[in-house]
Amino acid sequence: MVNSTRPLTTTRVFVCSHCGRCCEKIFVHLDGGQWAQPVTAGLLLLPGEQHLFPHTTPMWRSGAEVLAYQMDREPCPHWTGKGCAIYNRRPLACRAYPVWWEIVWRADTNCPQVTAVGQLGEYREEITSAHDILRFQRWLYAMHKDLEYFDLTERVWKRV
Ligand code: SF4
Ligand code: SF4
Secondary structure, three states: OOOOOOOOOOOOOOOOOOOHHHHHHHOOOOOOOOOOEEEOOOEEEOOOOOHOOOEEEEEEEEEEEEEEEEEOOOOOOOOOOEEEOOHHHHHHHHHOEEEEEEEEEEOOOHHHHHHHHHOOHHHHEEEEEEHHEEEHHHHHOOOOOOEEEEEEEOOOOOOO
């Protein structure tokens, strides 16, 4: 029997179909916008996530101190062809995908489920993870005025 006193809530959330598109194409090419120069980036790995990946390269550093790493292989070595081998331990960047913050919350339309679902309000877990990444990035910019970014294409450090 339906409990008529319980408020109606929606249980709809973003549902990943495990198509692997975001696991096979890892690299992001950033140009213009907040970046002084074009850079190519791998999968962001926050401190404490680097150990999950056999291949990593520094991403951000301040002075000689590396603050974050990036996974620099595609497809991701944890992609099995059918799913993620470390799904329950996957890094925050994977938990946030396809959502990121750019003045407003955005969803990457390269993900086929974005077209299918289409409502950002249903991306609660992804927005929460993307918010944690945004907080980390703001901490980087606020605390490290000499911040540098490692460009995977040219294999050189660049000033942000
Ligand atoms: S860790 Fe898992 S979810 Fe993240 S890119 Fe690799 S296979 Fe995909
Ligand atoms: S592209 Fe979208 S649906 Fe496909 S694995 Fe990534 S998050 Fe899931």
